[in-house]
Amino acid sequence: MQIFIALCTGLLFGIGLIVSGMFNPAKVLAFLDIAGNWDPSLLGTPMLLPTANRIDQPLVLGSLTFGIGWGLAGFCPGPALVALGTGELKAFIFVGAMLAGMAVFELIEGTEFPVRPQPTAHR
Incomplete structure (x- = not known):
């Protein structure tokens, strides 16, 4: 297997x-x-650079949360996804926590990432 x-x-x-x-x-x-x-x-995809140029509380809190998670788990998102393929239990826990954190962020902020419109077929 x-x-x-x-x-x-x-x-x-x-x-x-x-x-x-x-x-x-x-x-x-x-x-x-x-x-x-x-x-x-x-x-x-086209590179969309952020327009914000100030350091605010959400940026600092997000950076701290990311750094703490990285330090505790030893993973950042990309390598954690790769480690899933090896069956590493810590990777499954980390990715689950990462997805939960993303969902909580969406609930708190009430924003969604932009989605490209799908082309429609003409009849």
Whole structure:
């Protein structure tokens, strides 16, 4: 079973690399060239930079919460998702807590992340 999970995880990761364009060294180098002609298209969607430029209480509290969670669990979101594929129990706990925290944030803030409108078929 462990080999099957590793195979599925590897296939999913490989497909993600292909879809994102990370198999193309020129695209990766352009993404990493932040001091030159930076190309953020590796992220797949238009880059929307925040317009807020002040340090406020929600930013500080969110940063502290993220840092405390990272320090306690030893995971940040990306590697935690990868660790799910290894069957790591701590990763399942961390991801569950992360999703719960995101849901609580949505309830408190009453905002939703923007969703792209789906194209409609013309009849």
